[in-house]
Amino acid sequence: MNGDGESMKRIFFVEDDLSLINGLSFAIKKQGYEIDVARTSLEAEQLWMNGKYDLVILDVSLPDGSGYDICKKIRKVSKVPIMFLTAADEETDIIMGLDIGGDDYITKPFKLAVFLSRVNALLRRSENFNQMETELSSNGITIQRLKGEVYKNGKQIDLTASEYKLLCLFMENPDMILSPEQILSRLWDCDEKYIDTNTLTVYIRRLRKKIEDNPADPHSIVTVRGMGYKWNTIE
Numbered sequence: 001m002n003g004d005g006e007s008m009k010r011i012f013f014v015e016d017d018l019s020l021i022n023g024l025s026f027a028i029k030k031q032g033y034e035i036d037v038a039r040t041s042l043e044a045e046q047l048w049m050n051g052k053y054d055l056v057i058l059d060v061s062l063p064d065g066s067g068y069d070i071c072k073k074i075r076k077v078s079k080v081p082i083m084f085l086t087a088a089d090e091e092t093d094i095i096m097g098l099d100i101g102g103d104d105y106i107t108k109p110f111k112l113a114v115f116l117s118r119v120n121a122l123l124r125r126s127e128n129f130n131q132m133e134t135e136l137s138s139n140g141i142t143i144q145r146l147k148g149e150v151y152k153n154g155k156q157i158d159l160t161a162s163e164y165k166l167l168c169l170f171m172e173n174p175d176m177i178l179s180p181e182q183i184l185s186r187l188w189d190c191d192e193k194y195i196d197t198n199t200l201t202v203y204i205r206r207l208r209k210k211i212e213d214n215p216a217d218p219h220s221i222v223t224v225r226g227m228g229y230k231w232n233t234i235e
Contacts, residue, residue: 008033014044041070055080058070087107150211163207166187204229
């Protein structure tokens, strides 16, 4: 059965726990989505080559590898939203998952309603992706959205997935003060309590190092004391 691809959203689910596969597959189909399941990294690679998906859900620990490795491979060829499932609610894991290109994170055990609302949010994001401005430019920094590339004064700079999202958020909201809470909730759909303001400070510092002429005296990403940060447009 070969539809025109427009009708049904397709989800790629990589998970080895049978009870979880059964429960979540049933719930996802009830939402009106199609789902393909792979139970190992090897199966996932084969399925990924054959299908086109609107969302990928990866369990971090698989019998023959890691969901992180699959994420890295997918990110080389696609910007499809990726959500991780994990049993380990360690902050270091979460930051690593987001850094290599994950969009969201949910820790087992979770409530089905929470899981489905996250799935729906990510699917909406994949729709919005096609309607965004394709280029943002300010202060000598240019983001080419379709390629996911960033240039400073015409030279390409290398950002992690999290740094890229953070820069997009600032440049989409020039001269607006964004509170740490706003940034965290907009940047990652996951629960802010996992990613605290200290982590955000680290990301801001790393991003400044790459885009500011003098990171110690930033002119683009400025700190507004007691309120948050803003992208300062320099005439």
